[in-house]
Amino acid sequence: MIESPLQSPDATRFVAAIEENLFALAPLFRHLPGAESGAGPEGRWTVTDVAFPFFNSILGTDVDAAGADATIERALTRARRRRVPVLWWTGPRTRPRDLGARLERHGFARDDEAPGMALELVRLPAADPPPPELTVERVESGAALADFVATFRLGFGIDAAFERPWVNWLATLGLGDGAPMRHYLARWAGEPVAPRRCCSPRAWPASITSRRCRRPAAAASAPRPRGPRSPPRATATAALGRSSTPRRWACASTRPRLREYCRNRRLLLDGLRGRPPPAVR
Numbered sequence: 001m002i003e004s005p006l007q008s009p010d011a012t013r014f015v016a017a018i019e020e021n022l023f024a025l026a027p028l029f030r031h032l033p034g035a036e037s038g039a040g041p042e043g044r045w046t047v048t049d050v051a052f053p054f055f056n057s058i059l060g061t062d063v064d065a066a067g068a069d070a071t072i073e074r075a076l077t078r079a080r081r082r083r084v085p086v087l088w089w090t091g092p093r094t095r096p097r098d099l100g101a102r103l104e105r106h107g108f109a110r111d112d113e114a115p116g117m118a119l120e121l122v123r124l125p126a127a128d129p130p131p132p133e134l135t136v137e138r139v140e141s142g143a144a145l146a147d148f149v150a151t152f153r154l155g156f157g158i159d160a161a162f163e164r165p166w167v168n169w170l171a172t173l174g175l176g177d178g179a180p181m182r183h184y185l186a187r188w189a190g191e192p193v194a195p196r197r198c199c200s201p202r203a204w205p206a207s208i209t210s211r212r213c214r215r216p217a218a219a220a221s222a223p224r225p226r227g228p229r230s231p232p233r234a235t236a237t238a239a240l241g242r243s244s245t246p247r248r249w250a251c252a253s254t255r256p257r258l259r260e261y262c263r264n265r266r267l268l269l270d271g272l273r274g275r276p277p278p279a280v281r
Contacts, residue, residue, distance in 0.1 A: 014118045026039070042061055049082060112266050116260065119257070138184055151193065
């Protein structure tokens with residue numbers, strides 16, 4: 001278990017903390033419709049009735065090379081039975097080291113990769129106050145949750161068919177202080193532009209960066225105003241401490257310099273392209 005906060009951070013501990021924060025998602029998928037989950041050398045896995053790859057993920061695989069192909073076949077059997085796509089995550093601690101190549105031989109294709117980044121909060125530079133048009137709020141209502149998911153979906157190009165199952169899943173997890181995730185939404189002049197989540201039962205202090213921000217439609221199409229500043233085109237960053245509200249801000253050129261410590265790659269097996277999500281109660 002990673003202590004919170006890290007008392008003597010180094011590269012190895014940063015990588016472990018980054019991956020554990022990612023792995024903390026896996027048990028939460030069991031709240032999805034028809035979810036089946038497990039944990040072992042194969043990693044932490046979930047398969048659901050929702051044909052959205054993210055909801056059918058495998059993370060943290062640690063198996064010997066001799067058993068790797070059989071492990072992959074077991075996962076494929078589950079996916080074929082449900083007729084859903086599977087997203088298999090690999091990272092610096094994945095074993096065997098050639099798991100990605102093995103997955104490709106079984107029909108997986110490289111999907112994307114995400115940098116694992118960190119910043120020591122004690123090294124945060126002084127930051128200017130946020131511009132008056134920018135606010136960051138914790139998501140605590142159904143309406144704000146709908147805005148959060150819609151903005152996230154648009155920023156990552158996710159099919160609109162999966163928006164309602166996603167909202168219902170997060171609502172099932174809860175939005176209060178005891179929830180396993182906290183969600184934050186940046187608004188520019190009242191319009192949602194950037195979502196972010198902090199996923200940890202113990203709410204580790206973390207520097208979190210929204211890689212893809214949605215600019216308001218009006219601002220994106222209109223000439224740059226000379227009066228109030230338009231929303232920053234660069235990433236908006238909020239550094240979060242233990243409190244439930246952001247305590248430091250940085251926008252565009254003033255953002256803290258996060259350091260990349262690892263990369264987590266995703267490989268996708270599209271079990272059934274275009275299948276609509278089931279009705280979610």
